Every structure is written in structure tokens, then in C-alpha cells.
Amino acid sequence: MPPQAATPGPRARYREQTRAEIKAAALAQLAEGGTGALALVKIAKELGLSGPALYRYFAGRDDLLDALICDAYADLAGAVADAAATSAGATPRSLLRDLVRTFRGWAVAQPHRYLLIGGTPVPGYEAPPQTREHARAVLGPFVALLAGCTPHPALGPVVADLRAWATREPGVERWLETYLPEASAEAAAAGLTGAVQVWTQVHGTVSLEVSGLYNGMGHDPAALLDAQVELLADALSLA
Amino acid sequence: MPPQAATPGPRARYREQTRAEIKAAALAQLAEGGTGALALVKIAKELGLSGPALYRYFAGRDDLLDALICDAYADLAGAVADAAATSAGATPRSLLRDLVRTFRGWAVAQPHRYLLIGGTPVPGYEAPPQTREHARAVLGPFVALLAGCTPHPALGPVVADLRAWATREPGVERWLETYLPEASAEAAAAGLTGAVQVWTQVHGTVSLEVSGLYNGMGHDPAALLDAQVELLADALSLA
DNA sequence: TGTACATCAGTGAACGCGCGTTCACTGATGTAC
DNA sequence: TGTACATCAGTGAACGCGCGTTCACTGATGTAC
Secondary structure: OOOOOOOOOHHHHHHHHHHHHHHHHHHHHHHHHOHHHOOHHHHHHHOOOOHHHHHHOOOOHHHHHHHHHHHHHHHHHHHHHHHHHHOOOOOHHHHHHHHHHHHHHHHHHOHHHHHHHHOOOOOOOOOOOOHHHHHHHHHHHHHHHHOOOOOOHHHOOOOOOHHHHHHHOOOHHHHHHHHOOOOOHHHHHHHHHHHHHHHHHHHHHHHHHHOOOOOOOOOOHHHHHHHHHHHHHHHOOOO | OOOOOOOOOHHHHHHHHHHHHHHHHHHHHHHHHOHHHOOHHHHHHHOOOOHHHHHHOOOOHHHHHHHHHHHHHHHHHHHHHHHHHHOOOOOHHHHHHHHHHHHHHHHHHOHHHHHHHHOOOOOOOOOOOOHHHHHHHHHHHHHHHHOOOOOOHHHOOOOOOHHHHHHHOOOHHHHHHHHOOOOOHHHHHHHHHHHHHHHHHHHHHHHHHHOOOOOOOOOOHHHHHHHHHHHHHHHOOOO
16 A cells, blocks of 8 residues: 555656656747747757657647646746735735736746737637636736725726626636635725726736837836836825 | 830739739738738639749748738828828817727727737747838827827836937937927927827737737726726826 | 566657748730831 | 730649657556565
8 A cells, every 4th residue: 555645656756847848848949939939849859859759748739838828827827926925015006016017027037928828819729718717817916906996987897797797707706705805896896997907008018018019119118117007006096 | 105104004903903812811811810820822722823823922921921011000000190180180188089999999800910010929030120110100190199298207208318219210210200390309208108108008908809818807898998098198198 | 575567758650731932834915116 | 007025924843841640669667466
């Protein structure tokens, strides 16, 4: 009788390690040539393996892409959550600034990964269904921070009927419980509205920077984003 | 002696028509499968032509992509300029609203074309050098509209030294003369700052919508963008 | 502790696909005298 | 108005490439008695 099935065993550990190496090589390719440059054969060659060996670790090209996307979402969500934990206790305004800076920092440090989750959907590739939940996890700390804020009246409620949305869209219920455990319906709606507003602004600025579309304009993206945080904080009446 | 070399002649006209048909077929493919799905052979087949015939009209795949991108930029810039001309005389605030709505309308009506110019840069494809100038042309009416506005102090000047930038970056000189013919340095800087601010916000909202990343959030993108226009107008102190 | 068996990582050859691009050519269309 | 020539759209065959994926297999590693 084995001591406990919980211990992975050397084989499983080695397996996980190889999976990680494959993903690392794949990311390196993405960084160089974009989504179109991701080729299983080239990855194998780079690892000193031969072609079909990769099929021991991933069901195929799409499966590998799935894993990369999930990792990227989880990683970004983790970074944002860490920042929220670190800055807990600060004023909402400076917390928002920290979260936004973390978001941008993550994106510009590894543009290919940001493009993977925030860029053009890959042709012929159907995103895994958990994608929506992952995206919401990234927004989680923002909603939590902004719950109960007072958005500029023009913004209105992003989701008119929160309860209807939560029952219609799977996963939303649990998400709300995680990030807004004790918020009133009004506070939750305000937080969601604020988070979407922040999201659109930050994604706009960051994705333009990451795609290199700023090249011709000549300005400092970090400073611009900081300024936009102030505008956002004003629009949401943050202290 | 021919009447005037200015008249294109039937051959040249037919040639232009075929070029247009090729581009239309290419756009149809982009709409279905994204950038990766653009294949010369398939385009040819769709037009009843056979493979190499396309090389009479385009030097290759990249040349065709160049043309599509230039067209998209020019088309969007034209739409925005038309909107500016139509709404001339309105208050800055409602003019901004019209321009932004036009921008979004163009993008959501043909998402593939918006992704072509605002999405992830295509792997292995080097954007033509005029791209920057085209992007600036789209922003032109916005700068013109916002020249002399009073941006929120936090925003600061997007370009600290406008004159240095204009001499460093080719094409900027002429661009400034076109859209800010008689503006003071301060008014020009304010207009540029405002335009960049508007650009980041609108691109953020529109690109999230066009990429389908809104699916899981459940809200009305057009209403959100309208609200954001009010916030922008406030941040730029528009009448 | 040793032996028999199951599991699984990895290989090499091969298939089929679609693509971009080149080449030598045919035939129609326009142009010059 | 008619003829000779140049221009140019379009063809068919072919090359080479890199890719995803399948298959039957070998050999090492772990496991059960």
C-alpha cells in the first residue's frame, strides 16, 4: 500500500517539468513571431525532442494554446491579486493606482502574453469556455476595490439587472461571492460599473502601447496611465 | 497624339476594377478567418482566376496586406473627416460625440478591418512606413476639434516639446499644418493631449467590443461609450 | 531481495495538406504607322 | 482603314516548404508479488 496517493511520484513530477519546458519554448516563439509562429515541430527541436513526442504532453496545437492562455490569465490575475493584498489598507485611490500599475507592468514586461489574452482572437481557434471566468478573475480585485463607489451619473449601471445576469451567465454567482461577499446590490453594481470603466481605459492605453501603435506619437505611456488613474478616481469619486 | 494621358484608358480601368475585386475577396476571407486565413490561392479560386494571375495585380501576400491596411486607414479617416464636416458648427462636446460614434460605428460594422489596423500586429509582417501617417490622419479631426481645450491638469502635455517632435518624426510637420493651421503652441499641445486621451479611451472600449471580450460582462457598449464621451468632455473642459 | 510485468517517454518514417512563388507559354487587346 | 507589332492578362505545371498529426515500434522506468 503506497504511503499516500497525494505524493505525485517522480514520474509525474518529471512530466510536469517537461510540460513547463514546452510551454516556455512556446512562449519564446510567441515573443518572436506572434501566434502564427507557434509550431510544434520547432518547439520539439528546440528541446532536443523529436516531433511527435510533444503529443505525450499536449493533445495538439490548440491544447497547447489553451494552456498558454489559461496560464497567462492566471498569472495576470495572480499579480493583480498580490498587489491588492500588498496594498491592503491604503486609500482606494492609491490602491487603484497600484493595481493599474501592476496590470501595465505585467503587460509591458511580456507583451506577447498580454496580446495572447487581450489581442486579436486567433483565427480558427476557439477560446476555451473558461476564458470568461479567467477574465473576470483579473477584474475581481478591481470590483472588490470599487464596490460601493459613486460612479459619475453619466456612466449608469453597466449591468442593469445584476441578479438576472448572475443567473444567466454561469460562474458569475461564485465570482460575486468571492469578490463581493457582503456587498449590497447597489454597491455591487457600482463596483462592476467602475471596474468596467477602469478596464476599458487601461486596456486601451496598455494595448496601444504593447502593440507599438504609440511609436509615432512620442510620449510617456506610464505617465499617461498614471494621469488616467486620477481621472478614473475622480469619475468614480474615490477618496 | 492621344487626347490627354490623364484619361486612364479602358485597360487601366479594368485593371483597377480587378484589383478592387481581389481586395474585396481578401476582406471577405479576413472577416471569416482572420489574418491567418488570407490565402492568395483561395482568393484566386473565388474570383475564377487561377493562382499566379494575382501576381499581375499584387507583388505578393504582403503587398496585398499593405493595400488592405492602407485602405482601412484611409476609409476610417475619411469617415471621421466626413463626420467632422457634417457636424461643423456644433458645440465641441456634441462634435466629439459625433466623431466618437462614427469611429465606433465604422469599427463594429466591419470588425475585421478594425482589427487589421488596431489589433495585434501580424507576425512576420512589417507594417508599411506610411502606417504612422495614416494613424495620425484618423486622429486629425480630433486634434483639430480639441485644439485649445483645457485638459485636466493631471494629464500634462502628451508631447513636452512639440517642435522637437515635429522635426524628429517625419510627416508630423505637414500633419500639424493640415489640422492645426493657426493654432498656438499651447493650443496645439492641448489638442494633441486631448486627442491621445480620447484615442486611448475609445480604442479601449471599441477593441474590447470588437474582440468579443465583452461577451461575459453583459452590458451595452454604445451606451457605455456615450457615457465615456461625457467623461472625456469633462476632463477636457469642453463646452 | 529478486524477478515478471505494466506503464509510459520518446523515436523514425511517413502521409497529406495548403501555401507562396516561379517559369515558360498562349491568346487577346490595344497602339502606331 | 488595314496591317504589324507591342503590351499585358491569364494559364498550367511545377518546386519547395513547413506544418499537424498518425502509426508501429523500442527501450527505460517504476510497480507488484
